[in-house]
Structure formats: C-alpha cells, structure tokens
Amino acid sequence: MLHSQKYVLPLVLLFLGVLFLGFLNISLGSVNIPFKDVFASIFNLEVSKETWRYIIVEYRLPKAITAIITGSGLAISGLLMQTLFRNPLAGPYVLGLSSGASLGVAIVIMGASIFGGVFAGVLLSKWSLVIASSLGSLLVLMAVILASIKLRDTMAILIIGLMFASLTAAVVSVLSYFSPAAQLQQYIFWSFGSLGDLSWNEVGILTIFWLVGLALAMSCIKNLDTLLLGEQYAKSLGVSIKRNRFVIIIATSLLAGSITAFAGPIAFVGLAVPHLIRQVIPVNNHQILVPAVILGGAALMLICDIAAQLPGQEYTLPINAITSLIGAPVVIWLLVRKRKFLF
Amino acid sequence: MEKSQQHSILKTTNLDIGYSTKAKKTIIAKAIDIEVNQGELVAVIGVNGVGKSTFLRTLSGVQDALQGEVLVKHQKIKQIDSLELASLISLVLTEQPISKNLSVFELVALGRQPYTNWIGRLGKNDLRQIKKALQHVGIEDLQNKKCYELSDGQLQKVLIARAIAQNTPLVILDEPTTHLDLYHKAYVLKLLKKLTRKTNKAIVFASHEINLAIQLCDKIILMQPNKVSTGSPRELLESGAFSSVFPEGLIVFDKASASFKIKP
Structure with missing residues (x-):
C-alpha cells in the first residue's frame, strides 16, 4: 500500500477538522453557553442550567448532525x-432530483391555495412537505432509471436529467405566478434550505437513508476508478x-432525495466539494477520494452553518445562500491559483 | 502445425460480422477464418469504413458476431464471463473520454482492476506487474506525471502499458498510431513487435500503416469489401493481394520495394 499511505495524513487531519468544527458548531449560537456546559450536555453530566441542556440536546446537536449528513451526502x-x-x-442537481423535490413542495404549498378548499389545511403540515418532496424526487428518479435501462448512452441520461430540471422549474414558475403572496413566501422560505428544524426522529430517518446511500456508494468504489x-x-x-450505473443512480437519489426532503434544496455543496478535495x-483513486469527500462535505456544511447562525444574533441566514457565498469564492480562488481545472 | 495449435490464442471460424437490429442484419464482412498464436504481431489492414473496428469489437467480445465463433484459448467467447475475459484480452482504444487528471501510475494501475479486491487495493504482485509494464514500455520516468501533461505519443505508450499491466495473453489495439508523426508511428509499432518477442503475448492491431506493417508484422489480416485475406506479409505479397487494396488510379503497390507508391 505504498501508494496510498501518503494520503492517510490528510484524511486524519480532515477527520479531526470535522470533529473540531462539529464541537464549535454546537458551542456557538444565539445563546452563549460556556464550553464546560456544552461538554456536560453532550456527555449527559451535570449542567449549570437546564435550558442550556435543552438547547444543546434538542436543538444544536440534531442540527450539527443534520449538517454533517447533508454536507457529506450531497458531496x-x-x-x-x-x-x-x-x-x-x-x-446531484443534474439528475433533476432537487427539481423534482421542488416541484412536489411547490404543488403542496402553492397548489393548495390555488385549488383551495379541503386541501389547504391538510396539506400544509411539515410531514406533507417531506412526503411531497420525496415523492417529487422519486418520480424524477423513476423516469431517470427507466431512461438508464433503455438508453446505452450515459450522456443521454444527463440531458434527460437537465430536461426534467427545466420542465419542473417551468411548472414551479407557473404555480408561483398564480399563487398568493403568503404561499409564495412559504415556498421561498422552503427553498432557502434549513438544517435546524429536525427532531431526533427525523434525524434518525435521514441517517438511515444516508447510511444506505453511502453503503451503495462504497459497494462500487473500485468500479468508480474504472469509469x-x-x-x-x-x-x-x-x-x-x-x-x-444503476447502483450509482440509486445511491445518489437516496442521498440527494432524502436530504432535499428534510433540509430543502441546498445548492453548490454537491458540485463544489469534489473539486475542492481534488485541489x-x-x-x-476513489479509495481515498470517497472518504475525503465525505469528510470535506461535512466540514464545509458545518462551517456554513456556523456562519449562517451569526453568533450572538437572533437571525439565522438561509443556509442555501451561505453555502454558495462561502464556497464559490473558495473554488474560484483555488482554480485561479492553480490555473488548472483538475478533473 | 501441431505446435501452433497448442499455442493458439485467438481463432475465428466462419465468422460473419456486422450489426443486427430487429428489422434487418447488416453484414459487414463474411466468413472470416483467422488464427492468432502466442507471440505473434498481427495487423488488421483496410480502407476506412471497411469494418476494421467492427471486427476488433467482435474479437474482443464487445459486440456479438452475426454468425460463426470467436474462440479465445479454445473457449467460445460468448461463454466466458466478463471478469475472466478481462484476464484474457486487454484493449487499447483511441478517442476515449479518459479523465486526463489521472496520473500515469494511476492509469497503468487500473490495468490491475480485474485482480484486486472489492476496494481495489494493490498488492505486492500488482505493484510488481505495474512496474514491469512501465519498464517494458520505457515510461518509468513518466509515472508521476498527469495525463494532461503528456504528448499524444507518450499517452499512447501509457495506454499500452496499462494493457500490459492487465497481464493478458492477447492485446487488441484499435488504431494505436493515429495522431502520431511518422517517427512515433514506427516507434509504437516497433514497441509492439518488441513486446510480442519479450512477453510472448499475441498482439492484434488495426492500422492504416500498411508500409510499416508489411515490414514488421508476423501476419496481416487484409480486409477488403468482399473478402478478407490473411497470411504473412510475404504470402500476401506473392499472392498479389496488396495490389487491390485501394481503388485503382492513385496509389499502386510496388512489388519490388514491397511498399505503396503514389502513381506518377
């Protein structure tokens, strides 16, 4: 293993980085909590204030875990x-998965007001958004899989994914045009993305999807090199x-679909992290690249979440904007510095 | 005669090649009977569009034959599973969308894929085979370069090294000399010849370099629209097969110098 030994150190550093950022992420927030009590809450020891424990265990911890899952899964x-x-x-966007999810949510939020009546009340609960976006991704996924069985050419699948993306975007535009301001605003808020709204149960469900997706990705780790x-x-x-191809598409759909369902359509991370890591x-070699990208995605998302919650402030900025605000300059800087687009 | 049969690597019997859809069959060449033995360098020669690539695709099992059999080491190619086939035949293809960000070592190491475990871990033997392949082709000094830094000629050598690292008794190359200047064309073909002698592999390649092939190859498969003739360059020379390779008028075969000349 002479060849891959030199990559062990960067991987270990990345792992330590994720641990550190995870702890930092939990420590920072609108309420100032001393490090000592953050530790105590995590390890279930004596905490100075019961509300602090509640904030850490019921809010910040699931949010940090969601950030790790979201970042690594999308990457x-x-x-x-x-x-x-x-x-x-x-x-993940090219297969049209996020677009499918957006369409599902758009139909639920804005369609409800347009069609009015009984739907409106029933459809607007949080779970209905999760289910709608999952169904949306699933629908696009089925179409893509059908295409991948029929078509020999991988590029054709890429184009079909892009076509689905513009189709769904068009439907969403039409829906937005006809829907009242309040619903439009609700849809836009969903499209900002959010890591903080998940209960432990929801984190559990997301984790299961994440593990299955990663396991599938691992199962074709060697063939990825050949591709x-x-x-x-x-x-x-x-x-x-x-x-x-089938396994890879299923893994991507599970990861991107479940993450979009719970955290909203988070842009940029999936595209950028592999490039950042390659730089x-x-x-x-995917033996190295896969773990590095998992860790890199988690680290980037933790950083973005720290930036989004503005320590000491009441506001939380939309995570979807932060990922691009932080990530895009980094990618541009790296590319300009190295003057070489590595792929 | 008996001896050569023992070392037969590739054989076709009454092979028809072409494409078939539900509606109809398009036959490109009929009744091909060839045999390639261990350590032989064999060129597939023919004008553009005569079906060289289809023929090579059929030989390597990528495409099904319309009729007849392809036998690799006396086994019918259709009955060999894909992983076993990967240990019998390696390919060198041109114009493939390979990721140029791969380093030379990484690319050559991919030749070991059929032999590594599920995660693709390179063992001692794999590393030895990779080193040997780099040595055979003479590109050890390039191994840490990225593929986008290489010239066409160097990249071709790297792709050949990858096929050597796959350690198969048969290597098939589709037009390995396109995009190369005359020197590198000769260099690559000479390298193939050297490899057949040193490693005892059988090497089959398609090429437009008739003049070079006549000088270097053990056998030539001459594909023409209505017939496929095989033999050693000398046999084909004596039978006059070369004189009908190209349409009449522009290029003629000069028997005395055993090469093609432009008609004055």
Whole structure:
C-alpha cells in the first residue's frame, strides 16, 4: 500500500477538522453557553442550567448532525455524478432530483391555495412537505432509471436529467405566478434550505437513508476508478456498466432525495466539494477520494452553518445562500491559483 | 502445425460480422477464418469504413458476431464471463473520454482492476506487474506525471502499458498510431513487435500503416469489401493481394520495394 499511505495524513487531519468544527458548531449560537456546559450536555453530566441542556440536546446537536449528513451526502452524490458522467459540471442537481423535490413542495404549498378548499389545511403540515418532496424526487428518479435501462448512452441520461430540471422549474414558475403572496413566501422560505428544524426522529430517518446511500456508494468504489477511463475500457476490465450505473443512480437519489426532503434544496455543496478535495489532495483513486469527500462535505456544511447562525444574533441566514457565498469564492480562488481545472 | 495449435490464442471460424437490429442484419464482412498464436504481431489492414473496428469489437467480445465463433484459448467467447475475459484480452482504444487528471501510475494501475479486491487495493504482485509494464514500455520516468501533461505519443505508450499491466495473453489495439508523426508511428509499432518477442503475448492491431506493417508484422489480416485475406506479409505479397487494396488510379503497390507508391 505504498501508494496510498501518503494520503492517510490528510484524511486524519480532515477527520479531526470535522470533529473540531462539529464541537464549535454546537458551542456557538444565539445563546452563549460556556464550553464546560456544552461538554456536560453532550456527555449527559451535570449542567449549570437546564435550558442550556435543552438547547444543546434538542436543538444544536440534531442540527450539527443534520449538517454533517447533508454536507457529506450531497458531496458524495456530486462525486458519484461527476465520475459517472465524466463531467466536472455534474452534481446531484443534474439528475433533476432537487427539481423534482421542488416541484412536489411547490404543488403542496402553492397548489393548495390555488385549488383551495379541503386541501389547504391538510396539506400544509411539515410531514406533507417531506412526503411531497420525496415523492417529487422519486418520480424524477423513476423516469431517470427507466431512461438508464433503455438508453446505452450515459450522456443521454444527463440531458434527460437537465430536461426534467427545466420542465419542473417551468411548472414551479407557473404555480408561483398564480399563487398568493403568503404561499409564495412559504415556498421561498422552503427553498432557502434549513438544517435546524429536525427532531431526533427525523434525524434518525435521514441517517438511515444516508447510511444506505453511502453503503451503495462504497459497494462500487473500485468500479468508480474504472469509469474514469470511459465505459468501453471499464467493460474490457470486466465491469458491468449497467449494474454499476444503476447502483450509482440509486445511491445518489437516496442521498440527494432524502436530504432535499428534510433540509430543502441546498445548492453548490454537491458540485463544489469534489473539486475542492481534488485541489487539496491530488488523487483520483476513489479509495481515498470517497472518504475525503465525505469528510470535506461535512466540514464545509458545518462551517456554513456556523456562519449562517451569526453568533450572538437572533437571525439565522438561509443556509442555501451561505453555502454558495462561502464556497464559490473558495473554488474560484483555488482554480485561479492553480490555473488548472483538475478533473 | 501441431505446435501452433497448442499455442493458439485467438481463432475465428466462419465468422460473419456486422450489426443486427430487429428489422434487418447488416453484414459487414463474411466468413472470416483467422488464427492468432502466442507471440505473434498481427495487423488488421483496410480502407476506412471497411469494418476494421467492427471486427476488433467482435474479437474482443464487445459486440456479438452475426454468425460463426470467436474462440479465445479454445473457449467460445460468448461463454466466458466478463471478469475472466478481462484476464484474457486487454484493449487499447483511441478517442476515449479518459479523465486526463489521472496520473500515469494511476492509469497503468487500473490495468490491475480485474485482480484486486472489492476496494481495489494493490498488492505486492500488482505493484510488481505495474512496474514491469512501465519498464517494458520505457515510461518509468513518466509515472508521476498527469495525463494532461503528456504528448499524444507518450499517452499512447501509457495506454499500452496499462494493457500490459492487465497481464493478458492477447492485446487488441484499435488504431494505436493515429495522431502520431511518422517517427512515433514506427516507434509504437516497433514497441509492439518488441513486446510480442519479450512477453510472448499475441498482439492484434488495426492500422492504416500498411508500409510499416508489411515490414514488421508476423501476419496481416487484409480486409477488403468482399473478402478478407490473411497470411504473412510475404504470402500476401506473392499472392498479389496488396495490389487491390485501394481503388485503382492513385496509389499502386510496388512489388519490388514491397511498399505503396503514389502513381506518377
């Protein structure tokens, strides 16, 4: 293993970074809580104030875990898509998954007001949003899988995903045009993304999807390397393209679909993290790349969440804007500095 | 004769190649009978569009034959599972969308894929085979370079090294000399010849370099619209097969120098 030993140190550093950021994330917030009591709450020891324990255990801890799951899950989906399509612009968005989720939510929020009557009250609970966005992603996913069974060409699947994205965006525009201001605002708030609204039960469900998605990604870790050579070479190395493509699409959909359902459509992370990692650790071997991207995604999301909640302030900025505000300059800076787009 | 049969790597019997859809069959070439033995360098020669690529795709199992059999080490290719086939045939393809961000070492190491465990961990033997492949092709000094830093000629050598690292008795190359200048064309083909001698692999390649192939190859498969002839360059020379390769008028085969010349 001479070859991959030199990458152990960066991975360990990334892991420590995630631990540190996780703790920092839990420590900071609108209420100032001393580090000592943050520790005590996490490890279930004596805490000076019971409200502090409540804030930590019921609010900040699930939020930090959601940030880790969201960041790593989206980043891995991005990596999988970029490798599958051999396209540096690919991300979970290209399969139209987030668009499908947006459509589901748009129909529930804005459709309810347009069609009015009985629907309005029933549909606007939080779970109905989760279910609607999951159904939306699932619908697009089914279409993409059907296409992937029919089509031999991976690029065609990419284009179909993009077509779905613009179709759903168009439907959402039409719905927004006809819907009253209040509903429109509610939809826009959902589209900002949010990490903080999850109960422990919801975090549990999200974790299950995350674990299954990651396990599927791990199961084709070796074949991902081969896909970097193109499908014909992969085939000549004994890799079944159809099966791997299917597994990769399922893994991406589970990850991106469940995350969008619970945390809203969070842009940028899926596209950017694999590039950030490739700039920092110059490696293409997915044995290294997959864990590095998982850790990198988690770290980026924790940082963004810390920035979004503005320590000491009442406000929480929309996470969807923060990811791009922080991430985009970093990617631009790295690309300009290295003068090379690595893919 | 008996000896060569023992070492037969690739054989086709009454092979028809082409494409078939539900509606109709498009036959590109009919009744091909060839045999390739251990340690032989074989060129597939023919004008553009005559079906060289289809033929190679059929030989490597990527595409099904319309009729007849392809036998790899006496086994029918259709009955060999894909992983076992990966240990029998390796490919060098041009114009593939490979990620140029791979380092030379990483790319050559991918040749070991069929032999590594589920996570793709390279063992001692894998590292030895990779090193050997880099040595055979003479690119050890390039191994830490990224593929986007390489010239076309260097990249072609790297792709050949990857196929060597796959450690298969048969290597099939689709037009390995396109985009190369005359020197590198000769260099790559000479390298293939050297590899057949040193590693005893059978190497089959498609090429437009007839003049070079006549000088270097053990066998030539000459594909023409209505017939496929095989033999050693000398046999084909004597049978006059080369004189009908190209349409009449522009290029003629000069028997004395065993090469093609532009008609004055």
